[in-house]
Amino acid sequence: MNAVKNGDKPFSAWERAIALRYIGAKRENGGVAMISMISFIGILLAVAILIVVMSVMNGFRTELLTRILGVNGHVYVDARAMTPPQISAFLTKAKTIKGVKSVMASVQGQVLIVGHGGADARGGIVQGIAPNDLKSMEIIAGNLVGGNLLEYGKGEFGGDEIAIGSQLASNLGVLPGDYVDLISPNGASTPFGTAPRSKEYKIGAIFDVGMSEYDEILIYMPVTQAQLFFGREFSFDMIEARLENPEKSDLVIAEFAKFAGGAYLSDWRQKSEGLVSALGIERVVMRLILSLLIVIATLNIISGLVMLVKNKGRDIAILRTIGVSRAAITRIFVMIGASIGVLATIFGVLLGTLFCVNITTIQKVVEKIFGPVFPSEVYFLSQIPAHVEWSEVYITATFALIMSVLVTLPPAIRAAKLDPVEALRYE
Numbered sequence: 001m002n003a004v005k006n007g008d009k010p011f012s013a014w015e016r017a018i019a020l021r022y023i024g025a026k027r028e029n030g031g032v033a034m035i036s037m038i039s040f041i042g043i044l045l046a047v048a049i050l051i052v053v054m055s056v057m058n059g060f061r062t063e064l065l066t067r068i069l070g071v072n073g074h075v076y077v078d079a080r081a082m083t084p085p086q087i088s089a090f091l092t093k094a095k096t097i098k099g100v101k102s103v104m105a106s107v108q109g110q111v112l113i114v115g116h117g118g119a120d121a122r123g124g125i126v127q128g129i130a131p132n133d134l135k136s137m138e139i140i141a142g143n144l145v146g147g148n149l150l151e152y153g154k155g156e157f158g159g160d161e162i163a164i165g166s167q168l169a170s171n172l173g174v175l176p177g178d179y180v181d182l183i184s185p186n187g188a189s190t191p192f193g194t195a196p197r198s199k200e201y202k203i204g205a206i207f208d209v210g211m212s213e214y215d216e217i218l219i220y221m222p223v224t225q226a227q228l229f230f231g232r233e234f235s236f237d238m239i240e241a242r243l244e245n246p247e248k249s250d251l252v253i254a255e256f257a258k259f260a261g262g263a264y265l266s267d268w269r270q271k272s273e274g275l276v277s278a279l280g281i282e283r284v285v286m287r288l289i290l291s292l293l294i295v296i297a298t299l300n301i302i303s304g305l306v307m308l309v310k311n312k313g314r315d316i317a318i319l320r321t322i323g324v325s326r327a328a329i330t331r332i333f334v335m336i337g338a339s340i341g342v343l344a345t346i347f348g349v350l351l352g353t354l355f356c357v358n359i360t361t362i363q364k365v366v367e368k369i370f371g372p373v374f375p376s377e378v379y380f381l382s383q384i385p386a387h388v389e390w391s392e393v394y395i396t397a398t399f400a401l402i403m404s405v406l407v408t409l410p411p412a413i414r415a416a417k418l419d420p421v422e423a424l425r426y427e
Contacts, residue, residue, distance in 0.1 A: 011335065015328055018319075019335040022308060035304035040344045042297035047348025047400050048355065050290040054392050055356040057286060059385030061279045067211040068272055070139030071218070073240025075252050076271065078264040079105060084234045086261060091239070097255045099244050104133040105236040107226040112183040113164075113219065115172035122171050124164070124219045126182070128226020134163070140207050140220070147176030147205035158222025161204030165215035169206045178203050182219075184230060199229060210383075291399060298403040301337040305411035309333065309418070317420035326416035333412035334405065341404020345397050353393065356386040 023036060079087055087105055094103040107128035114121045131153030135141050140163070141149060151161045162182075164174075174180060184197045201221070208215055227233060243252055249267035256265055269276055309316070316329060355362065363384050 010327075011331060015332050016335065019332050019339065022312065022332070023336055023339065035300065035307065036340055039297070039300035039304055040340050042300050043294065043341055043344035043400060043404065044348040044351065046290070046293040046297040047345050047396060048352035050287075050294065050396050051349065051352030051388070051393055052355050052359075052386075053286060053290055054283075054396075055352070055386045055388045056359070056384060057279075057283050058389050058392070059387035061283070062387045063385040064211070064275070064279070067139065067209050067214070068275075069246050069268055070137065071209060071211075071214050072268060072271065073104075074243045074246045074268050075241040075249050075256065076266045077239040077241075077256060077260055079236045079239045082236075082261065082263060087236055087239065090259065090261075093259050094239075094241060094256060097252060099248055099252055101242045101244050102133070102136060103239065103241045104129055105223070105239050106133075107223055107230060107232050107235075108237045109184060109186070109226070109230045111219070113168070113172065114181040114183065115174045115178065120172045122168060122216075124168060124182075124217050126219045126221050126226060126229075128221045128223040128230075130223050131158075134220055139209050143208050143210070144205050145208045147203065149205050152204050152220075153222040157228050158225035160199075160201050160225070161222075162201045163205040163207055163220040164203060165218045166206055166208035167212055167215040168217060168219070169203070171216070174203055176203050176206060182229070186230060197229065197231075294396075294400050295403055298341060298400070298407045301340055301404065301407050302411055304340075305333055305337050305408060306414075308336070309411055309415040312415075313418060316415055316418050320418070320420040329416040329418075330409075330412045333415050334408045337408030337412070338401075338405045341401060345400040345404070348400070349393060349397050353388060356388050359384055359386045 023033075077090070079090075082090070091103050091105065094100060107126075109126045109128075111124050111126050112121055113124045131149070134152060135149055145166050146169070147163075149163065151159060152163065153159060154161075164180075169175070172180065179200050179202050181198055181200050186197070221229070223236075227235070241252065241256075243249060246268060249269070253265045253267060319329065320326075360383055
């Protein structure tokens with residue numbers, strides 16, 4: 001008894017030894033190994049699923065915003081009411097604002113693009129920008145899948161070479177060097193109404209940004225040619241500014257407002273407000289729902305410990321009669337439950353992280369067996385993205401560990417309160 005009292009220190013070696021023995025005890029000896037295994041697998045899968053789902057959602061959000069912000073500007077200025085001198089002055093001042101990486105004026109318009117002698121036709125959006133501005137857009141210039149931008153912007157009024165998205169080219173069945181007709185509904189006025197304007201252009205380059213929303217409709221044209229085609233003369237539709245940090249667009253808008261002459265200002269959040277808001281809400285809701293999976297999985301530990309306390313009633317009574325304190329009994333059963341949660345969390349984190357790191361390979365294997373599982377027409381992206389944020393992994397692991405300890409307290413306290421006399425009366 002004295003030996004036990006002297007060794008009755010929190011989480012001492014003999015406490016850990018008893019806890020380990022009870023975890024591995026066979027059913028005929030009063031153990032609950034099967035329930036412990038079920039609890040272990042449940043927590044492991046819950047942690048892994050939470051990490052995988054949140055990483056995929058983070059990757060989806062990151063990839064979408066990267067492509068959206070790569071193709072589009074971060075701050076927009078409506079230039080339709082501005083004169084050419086005002087636009088020139090604005091561009092000069094805007095480039096001096098801290099945090100502004102580049103500024104460009106553009107002409108925009110909707111067209112019908114016709115290829116192969118009129119056999120195929122698709123709707124498209126023309127972005128008229130200067131050659132240097134297009135070549136500075138890494139997401140376009142760095143993702144060419146056909147042709148090049150060497151002749152883009154060369155020739156009278158910018159020449160007749162254009163760049164189109166890969167899916168648009170595929171839908172039209174055209175390749176670099178082929179010619180297509182662009183038809184604009186805003187043409188010249190006639191006594192019989194407005195006549196559509198049509199002109200033939202050569203496809204100089206085909207790009208693939210990996211987002212079907214853009215690859216299916218975008219057409220880049222030299223800005224001077226776009227002004228001529230849409231009848232804008234020397235005017236522009238929009239001024240786009242790209243920032244070093246898109247999150248600080250509010251500060252840049254405040255600076256632009258000082259010399260924008262009352263022009264309407266907006267940023268990328270407003271332009272993609274629905275998408276950004278939906279992604280944020282979905283992220284919070286999914287984290288909450290999947291966190292409940294961890295709670296449910298850890299509740300299995302209670303079932304196992306309750307049965308273990310019942311089966312080990314005689315052992316607990318003997319320990320109490322030889323001088324083991326109630327606190328020591330509590331700690332023993334807390335260690336039993338917590339050890340299951342700790343090991344399951346560690347393996348869950350490893351499984352979830354490895355899955356995210358190899359998700360592209362896993363997708364390819366699954367698609368070879370079952371066919372496409374992530375069509376770009378539905379999900380905008382051609383591959384399942386996964387971006388592991390270690391802060392979320394830490395939060396997930398911490399939450400699982402805390403829950404694993406908390407659920408062990410009720411059965412552990414119950415074991416400590418067991419009356420040795422009652423437990424041994426019928427032995």
